[in-house]
Each structure stands twice: as C-alpha cells, then as structure tokens.
Amino acid sequence: MYLIRDVFRCHPGQAAELARRFKLTLPSLESDDGFRHCRVLLDVVADYWTVVLQAEVETLADFERHLRGFSARPSVRAALGDYMALVQSGHREIYRVV
Numbered sequence: 346m347y348l349i350r351d352v353f354r355c356h357p358g359q360a361a362e363l364a365r366r367f368k369l370t371l372p373s374l375e376s377d378d379g380f381r382h383c384r385v386l387l388d389v390v391a392d393y394w395t396v397v398l399q400a401e402v403e404t405l406a407d408f409e410r411h412l413r414g415f416s417a418r419p420s421v422r423a424a425l426g427d428y429m430a431l432v433q434s435g436h437r438e439i440y441r442v443v
Contacts, residue, residue, distance in 0.1 A: 349380075353432050354432070368385050382401045408439075
C-alpha cells in the first residue's frame with residue numbers, strides 16, 4: 346500500500362479556497378479510483394498557505410490509472426476549474442506503507 350501526498354503552496358490567502366475545492370473531489374477519488382483514507386490538510390506550523398491532498402492507494406498502477414483519468418471527469422473539472430491560479434508551487438510525496 347502507498348500513501349500519496351500532493352503538497353501545494355498557495356498564494357497568500359488562497360489556501361482555504363483550494364482546500365474547499367479539493368474536498369469536493371474526495372468522493373470521486375474514493376469511488377472512481379479506489380483511494381482510501383482521503384483527506385485535505387491545512388498548515389498549522391508548516392509553511393504558510395500550505396494545502397495537502399492525501400490518500401492511500403493499494404498499488405502504484407492504481408495511482409497511474411488515476412492520473413490518466415482524474416482531470417477528465419466532469420465533477421472534478423467543475424470542482425477544480427482553474428485551481429492552479431491559487432497555487433505558487435507544489436510537489437508530490439509517495440510513501441510505501443510498511
């Protein structure tokens with residue numbers, strides 16, 4: 346099993362809006378992609394305006410399948426729209442759960 350964390354550093358004051366949008370996509374991640382324990386995290390003592398989208402996935406092949414189809418879903422497009430206008434930078438972390 347793998348833990349996937351997409352970490353976004355937002356423009357000042359935009360973290361709450363990005364978190365709100367990501368929360369709208371959680372049902373799709375769980376039902377369409379089979380992700381588990383999906384959640385959205387906001388910074389407390391991390392860099393200011395940091396948002397993390399975190400989920401568990403059984404295999405990396407499942408994650409790759411998700412990458413191919415996630416952004417094409419109408420519900421995801423409606424929720425995220427131009428979300429990158431809220432973001433300054435970001436990175437992805439993938440951990441194997443032992």
